[in-house]
Amino acid sequence: MARIAVIGAGMGAMAAAARLAVAGHRVTVYERAATHGGGVGRMTRDGFAFDTGPGLLHLPAVYRDLFVKTGKESLEQSLDVVQVDPASAHVFADGTSVALPNASRAGVVQALDEAVGAGAGERWSELVNRARVVWDATRRPLLEEPLLADPEYLEALGHDPYPGLRKRGLFRRSTPPVLAAVAERELKDPRLVALLESHALAYGLDPRTAPASAAVLPYMEQTFGSWYVRGGMRGLADAVYERCRKRRVEFVFGAEVVAVAEKDGRAVGVELADGRVDEADTVVAGVSPGVLRRIAPAACGPAVRPGPLVPPGRFTVFLALRGARAAGAAHRTVVHAPDRGAELAGVFGEGARGSAATAYRPTVTVLRPDDPDVRPDDGHEAVTLTATVAPHGRVDWADEATAAGFAERVLDAAEGLLPGLRDRLLWHEVRTPADTERATGAEGGGVPAPVLAGGGGAFLRTANATPLSGLYLAGGFAHPGGGLAHAGMSGTMAAGLIVSGADWRGSQ
Template sequence: MARIIVVGAGLGGLSAAARLGALGHQVTVLEQAAQVGGKLGLLRRDGFGFDTGPSLLTLPAVYRDLFLKTGKPLETELELVPLDPTCHYRFPSGLELDIPNDGPAGVSRAWSAALGAKAGQDWTAFHRRAAQIWDLTRDPFLESPLNGVRTLLGLARNPADVRTVAPWLSLRGLGRKYLSAPEQRMFLDRYATYTGSDPRRAPAALATIPFVEHSFGAWYIPGGLWQLGAAITDRALSHGVKIRTSEPVAKVLADPKVEGVRLESGEVLPADVVVSGVEAAHLYRDLLPGPEGRGGRRVIDKAAPSLSGFVMLLALRGRTPGLRHHTVLFPGDYDAEFDHVFGTGAQAGTPAPVTDPTVYISAPDDPQLRPDNDHEAWFVLVNAPRHDPATGMNWDAPDLAESYATKILDIMARRGLDVRERLLWKEIRTPADLERDTRSTGGAIYGSSSNGARSAFLRPANRSPIPGLFLVGGSSHPGGGLPLVGLSAAIVADLVGKA
């Protein structure tokens, strides 16, 4: 039995703690905030409730495995409800489209009905290619720890497999090979943002994201997805895991192997193993500032940071006819959005708030998240550059957040969802707020992006160069999003068992 400290009670840290506790280890979780959950949070006010992080669960098998490995099945703890439609899309061409949650064939039928038979056939062909990429990459790149160049060499033994994955091709490039309708290409581009990335630079392998969503379904938990984190917390506690909130860690102690951590209070906690669930950049730059963290910092410095998000939580009176759980309002110029967010193209070196952004709305028809049946709680998100006052965007600039929120509400009105006269109150969360709340660098949602053909190999590994130190969560391998964070916890639990 090892003494294990988990730094950070986000979903990755909690999942790893539950798995390690079930294996018989002595586990303590240290969380700097007053509550657990990390980015998977909940805000309640005046009878309204808002998920402040993910609003959709895909690939639930990852969490079914977690619950089975640690006790009773997932469905004994939580109710998973399929969302249908998965999402409603409004395109600049005027097309409106519901994407059904009844499998890949249903998605192709929806495209056929909207744009003609060829669009349906194109999407079927694209999905078939995405399925092939999934089959080739799932085990070596998602369910196993990366083994440096050897992981890539294993794929390279078969030239046909390399051609299928096409590491030289971007997600945008893959879409152009299969999809002729601009609406379908725009639809595909959005999936790059699931990893905080630019579709023009993100690898074609991200085609696996829509493949997973359409093949394994889209799910919701009544009462909010924050309950997934709460249920995992309960499971960890049931195995004797200790969770200490409001306990920020100042330093990971290692010389040369892990010895424990020092809290900001000065208390030193010894450990045989430390599992870091905080952003990798925070770990290697702040918690390991000396030479022991130099190798990790080199990895971080090579990777492009992910995008962030500007969020409004809207408490609305009245109901919206025909409102879906998820709605996406696309802009006229998607490339301009990515240029603003990443400081590329016309915005080279100067990221800025997006002038004409994609607007994402999550508005669950959930009685547990509103005071009564005559109100709605909306989570509104637009992609945004990170908070970086020194060289980029300063989201703490006076009046910026409020004026930008007003602009987004005006854009929503022009695109057919005018809620300005129904607004009771709003809460704004900028990338700067996200950085303060979660200690993610600049409020980067996913740590590093997947921009670039070698991006998977630039993401920090689950086993660090320091003996006894492991990384879990969205900023480490295999990446961000609920399924991948859950997979990272499974990988780390297995690595610790073999350490």
């Protein structure tokens, strides 16, 4: 039985802890905050409840596998997990609206043809079919196996597997280099372009620089569906925490790790803010790149580029509304920005700082769960509005006037979908990237994106095995990147490397 110290109680770290405990190890989790879950939080007030992190789960098989491998109760026995249908609705800048059914290729084609025009559904379907090539090429090396430090292997992942259409003429070029080029060339209609690019934007990816392989994001959602946990997605974090507890994982809250203890080039424990050093045979860190550099500089090798140090963040407005939820309202609706260029410049433009990075109306995701557990009664509605924004630092999101002004822009965007919004409003609360930074420790409140092939490897994350022997990484800032499912995969990979050694190749 080895002693294993886990730094952080986020989803990836807890997934690793549960698997390591089942393997017979003694696992202790050190979390600087007062609770578990990391970015998967919950805010409650006056009988209303809101998720402060992800609002939906894609690829639920990741957590089904975790629960199967760590106990008798399945995911469905532990939680009420349901598919949402439609998977999403969209309101485009010209007023066109469409509802896309969950996990139905034919249904999506029909819906787009009816809303956008004949042939629109087929063009979208053909793009999704090409994205399947990306899925088949990258599923194993990016989602099922830990990342290798081999230069040839990394160079291969730097090539984009998206099979782009060829141009006609003597000088023909194949794969478009970035997602925006794919959208413009293959979809043509600005509404379909907005639909594709919104999947990238939701993960904090700039479609003008993200590789064409980012088309795999809508492929995964459309193929495997969108899922919700009754009572809110925080319930998934609670269930993973309880599974850890049943496996006798020990949690120490309010325990900030300030350094990974080292001896003879190996991690041998953790040093806490109170000066105590707890010994361990192995350490797993579920932390951001900046924290990792601070507590374990020897682990920050150059083998894999970790992506942007501070990715974009999330700006969220929680709405407590009087009046019942409209019958037939979609669980998730994306209200698209009227000015794509202004939004992308505000979110991603390094030259846009302060007010220049907030002077636009954003694309807003509106979550309206049909869930009695998140509202005081059926005469009220809990609604969450979310936009991808520049990180804290490029914008001073701690400034109350800045946050309040941008909240008004978010409310303006949602008002067309929620008629009489301000008249129905009992109260609202705002969460900014500055709040995320305080809650999770992630620099700038940035939320990491999933890994992608292509882009010369710039969209990979730090490998799970570090240059410091005995120290492993899990969570959204490690391979295979951000998102609930990807965080769970990272925990699987870190645990597999510890239990089975460096030769463990995941799915093999």
